[in-house]
Amino acid sequence: MTAVDLRGRVALVTGAANGLGRAISACLGQAGASGIGFDTEPCEKGLPAGWIEHRGDVVREADVAGAVAEAGDRFERLDIVVANAGLVPPWQETEHLDFEEWDTVFAVNVKGVAATIKHAVPLMKRTGGTVIVMGSLNSRRTHPRQCLYAATKHAVLGIVRATAMDLGRYGIRVNALGPGPVATNALLGRLETRAREGEPPAVEVLEQFARDTSLGRIASEEDVARAALFLASDLSDGMTGQILPVDGGLP
Secondary structure, three states: OOOOOOOOOEEEEEOOOOHHHHHHHHHHHHOOOEEEEEEOOOOOOOOOOOEEEEEOOOOOHHHHHHHHHHHHHHHOOOOEEEEOOOOOOOOOOHHHOOHHHHHHHHHHHHHHHHHHHHHHHHHHOOOOEEEEEEOOHHHOOOOOOOHHHHHHHHHHHHHHHHHHHHHHHHOEEEEEEEEOOEOOHHHHHHHHHHHHOOOOOHHHHHHHHHHOOOOOOOEOHHHHHHHHHHHHOHHHOOOOOOEEEEOOOOO
């Protein structure tokens, strides 16, 4: 098996400024891909060589269309789309659901994914390619007080399965990643907030997450990025409509 070579291919990664999006962009860039890093925030730690920063919000369809148009103008093709942008709302008891928050999170996590795929298709149809959607462990199971987040990630898996059936005839594959807990800055911030509200310290929660896995450790950003690289490459040519767990072996 040879190393993955993405030279000559062009990627669009949403939510590229931080966390998993930044790690995935770096991994694709190391494999030779050029691309667009799309985010509402500046990519302060930089994008790979040959990549362009595009500011925008996946909630605004025109912003998504503009990012795809820039890929067409600059590179004349689009081979890899990583629909990574998303929100993780605070945990909430079902009786306290806030439907303004519900609409906001669905707009990013679900509508944003659908808009990203929709606008990428016309350009991707020229060469075929692969769409990678950021699902979650919560696409296939859930936890108490996560009704909103789980609902969005279940919806994302439905989008993956349906669009895979629509787009296969164009040589476009659509798959999802299903990470478990990953110690991103965003997760650490949420755990620290909950610790201040009386829940166990973040370090204890992370240790428990690790004990729950078959490998005895939670997945890292690099684990998820390498799984994205696999789905972006020809090594996964026979896969579409699937979710690939990256969770250290959670039951």
